[in-house]
Amino acid sequence: MKKFNIAITGLGGQGIITAGTILKNAVLDSVMEDVSGSERRGGAQREGYVEAFVKYIFYDSIAELQNPRKNMHSPMIASGDADVLISLEPLETLRAASYVNKNSVIIFNTNPHIPISVRMGKNKYPELDDILESLYGITDNVFYYDFNKLSLENFGSIISCNVISLGVLFAKTNIPVSKNVIENILLKGSKAKDNLRAFNIGLNL
């Protein structure tokens, strides 16, 4: 059995859940493949923490697929067990860093969103350099961009950050899914043209 775990985190309204759903739709064709993963939706409010897990399973044999000791999977990702962490907010990258290990890849958005406690002066928002230092203390594979800026420049809104980050995922990791499959999924969805462009922007970063 081969597994590939992706944790996607950020804030409400950033398209975290959508990004997870796009990735999950990539493995519908074979019974030997499975995907699941829980989402933290955090109510309707826009400022809360949101996460989506994508856990791909590729079975080696029918026997394994039918083995009850092998064919049941937790919807959560255990500490250190994510192959990739995608985070659309720097502080949330730090919060979710417990999901990764020294071989994992971290892809994150450098555009900060200040939490209330920092606004009130009760906490300090960590500097980007400090965040990077902490992340490099875990893995060497850290990729970071200002996705907000890229999205605004290209699409006039920040709505495409999530799909741009998926492009980076396919450019910088060994995700065992073909990027053509993702392009086909984007092609069938709404705003196909923008999404394909956003995906390509990410691919070329």
Next chain:
Amino acid sequence: MANLFVDGKYGDRGIVLGNEAIARGALEAGIGYASMYPGTPASEIIIALDKNKKNIKNLYTEFSLNEHISLHGAIGASWTGIRSLCAMKNVGLNVASEPAHFLAYTGVKAGLVLAIGSDPGAPSSSNEQDDRWYSLHTYMPIIEPSNIQEAKDFTKKAFDISEQFSFGIILMAPSRLCHNAGILNFGDCSDRDLISGNFKRDPENYLNLFNLAVKNHKKYLERNELLKKYVYNSELNMIIDAQISSTKSSRIGFISSGIIYSHLIEALNFINADNYKILKLGITFPLSEELINKFLDNLDEVVIVEEAEGFLEFQIKKIAFEIGYHGKIHGKNVFKAYGELTIDDVINGVAGFLGKAAPEYFTAAVNKSEILSDKTPQRMGTFCVGCPHRGTIYSILKASGYSNTDSKDRDVIIAGDIGCYTLGLLPPYNAMDWLTCMNSGLSIGQAISIADKSKKIIALVGDSTFYHSGIPVLMNAIQNNSNILYIILDNSWTAMTGHQKTPSTKTDIDGTPIPNSVNLKDLLKSLGVSYIKTVDPNSVKRFSVIIKEALTEKGLKVIIAKRECILQEERRKKIKNIKSKTENSPEMFYELQKERCVKCNECFVELACPAIQSAKENGINNGKEYYFIDPVSCVKCGVCYEVCPNSAIRKVEFNLHPVINSALNPESQLSFLGNK
């Protein structure tokens, strides 16, 4: 693309949410009635059916006013021979516990399933209660799926079990299952063309009084015994035998159910422990003594892996005592009884119990996260940009003088309640003195107004919560002449759970007028409220004056803070714009002028609108900090413009077209406009 949820058939595969899988299972079982009072994490169960009902034959869906009504509704439908699904969140069963306690007495005709979304860790709830304990007295059987596929398959099966044994069945789904999204293999739907209800009198079962109730009590205890025999043979339970017997490991067993079972299997693989006997319970009430006996046989020790206080442990220890089992039974001595039991908790618990080491990368990550968590400020939710509740909470704090303080000595008491406005209890507002269950605000407040006359009391309630069970509370307060200010935050929707309609909703999102909507003011008058004022919560100065005034009046005062949820208002605008797009129409925005701003924090901390942000000059880390309004997130509600004491925020009107691409930099927006 075809809509799989409606048209999917055997052989189809799709990505669905756990909640949608439950709904689909009910659809495959041929339900004709679905009801709920919305509540996270269960809401999407009925939303999935409701939004597709136009394309589903003979399906009635209802967002009822409360859980008591919605479960009664499902019972009524079942009595006419229609299979019914009712859904609610964990605490909903407290409200619906009355019908739940009669369901075993009367029994069902067509299958009835009650899907309960529990919320361990309480990310969206005010408690973590484990509703399974109710079944010790309601005798409602409990089915617990472990993944998305089982969520559908077990729901479908539950309807058959319900009919066979004449019990309403509880389907337990914690948030990790409700909001688990992944692959579902679809089945075929029952032929639902012929479904039509037909109520027949059944006085022996439906009338319960005196000896009739006693007789039905005896009958359901007998049905429960029959059900236990079924449970023994049911494929919903599964024993996985140790692969190699006569080893030490083969004499240790694990029992689990639901989503925690999925954690257990993953945890055992994680630590390469693959020779332990496992009992997976798909039905967790009633348990079969025979099945437990069969499993415990040959085992020296058994570990029950479950969340909360140990419902399975309680039942299994009783059975073990009765059958004279002499091994050790572990449960809550290994796993905590509070908070969510995460995959990490199960790995740690199982590895610790077996004396095995978890992988190095796991322990390294756990240790690292402890170090990192000190550096990571907490992020808590707050009101959306433009939310009318922000205006209400701000106005209350201004009127009572409690801005930006969490002091315990307050003369004005603020009673919270359940809804989006609950977020007002968090910093920076700290605007609530208690939060428990629906309509606890006014009811507890009323007693405090009697017991402590030195305080003034403001009780908050949202429109949906008010209609849920607030009317009797209000009548009680009126009849007992309570001295209290009751603020109804009427945003026209049950917003937090995805904008279901409330009785106050007058216009649907697409502009369609809703018939029979309630005039709240008329309703209040007819209940006997004489002091009623309606205010726009975004007019914060006026609102706080009105609150101050109302607090000086004696008796029961009601203020309706009326403004539609901003998310719905924005959605409606979008729909309208698509219909009639006018170019070059005058637009406006608010600008925070850096040179006039003295950073008094009125808008940034006290109002705390997320659209008002801070940045450092020239983008340098230790440059001078300034505030600005983020044009991307601002919805132009104008509240910050009203609260700024230094006129540093101004309103700028312009024509739309030149500004489209300059949203990036808030300062550049103005370069072409000059100073007005």
